[in-house]
Amino acid sequence: MNDVTADRRIVFRPAGSRALLLEPVDRTTVDALTDLLRRSHVDGVSDVLPAAQTVLITTDPRTDLRELEQRLHRLLADFEPTSFAAADEADVVHIPVTYSGDDLEPVARMLGISVDDVIVEHTRRLWRCSFVGFAPGFGYLESSESGLAVPRREQSRTAVPAGSVALADGYSAVYPRRSPGGWQLIGHTTVETWNLENPQPALITPGCSVRFVAEDLR
Structure with missing residues (x-):
């Protein structure tokens, strides 16, 4: 597993047996990517942990990483980073x-x-x-x-x-x-x-x- 989304904006890498590491080509999209993943409540995702240039996705026990990756690819197929709305x-x-x-x-x-x-x-x-x-x-x-x-x-x-x-x-x-x-x-x-x-x-x-x-x- 070392793949990218269809538009080659996000690299997927395995991180042990229960996590995926997502690396946006443009690090300025990390916040928007994190926000989308947290709002989407993807099956199998336990936590979403952003860093300076990556987002680590940890999974529930017995989650199949390849199936999860496919779900994430579908979710991110139309990913268009936008500026966050002004906070209340x-x-x-x-x-x-x-x-x-x-x-x-x-x-x-x-x-x-x-x-x-x-x-x-x-x-x-x-x-x-x-x-x-x-x-x-x-x-x-x-x-x-x-x-x-x-x-x-x-x-x-x-x-x-x-x-x-x-x-x-x-x-x-x-x-x-x-x-x-x-x-x-x-x-x-x-x-x-x-x-x-x-x-x-x-x-x-x-x-x-x-x-x-x-x-x-x-």
Whole structure:
């Protein structure tokens, strides 16, 4: 099994005995592909797990992967990625941020704009969690707009405080707990984004929308 859909936009690969890995030729379609798969409730699919460039489909026990692949081919035959509709503001996760991160001024210099402009751009955008990785509850947030892409730090920090708000490689994120990290720190939130005592430990989950709110402008 190493096939592609009829229009050659999505590569299918086996991932062990109970999963399929879908690789869109255009990685910008990962969100739309994930959304379609989750809404379609395809027989045999246990979970849909997006990453930066792929979507992993895990299956129920005794699911025949070849039959599932055929069902997915039929589902995706007319797949046309479209922009997501604007999120209902009532469903958006709002995260208040104090913009005083150690890397805020270096980020502004890298982008060639003022510190206040960094804050305005970061809060103006609606961010969408494309996938979770690195650590439990660490959501990789993407915006449909460009202009805030900065590289990771040349040297990672050994300990980044929980609640740190950061930028790197076109993504934004909130560190859910204290951990090493190499992202550019632009602020901090007191909102708890990871708590194992909650029914859903992660506040930020794949597919959810996030808006950052400035608590002050320095």
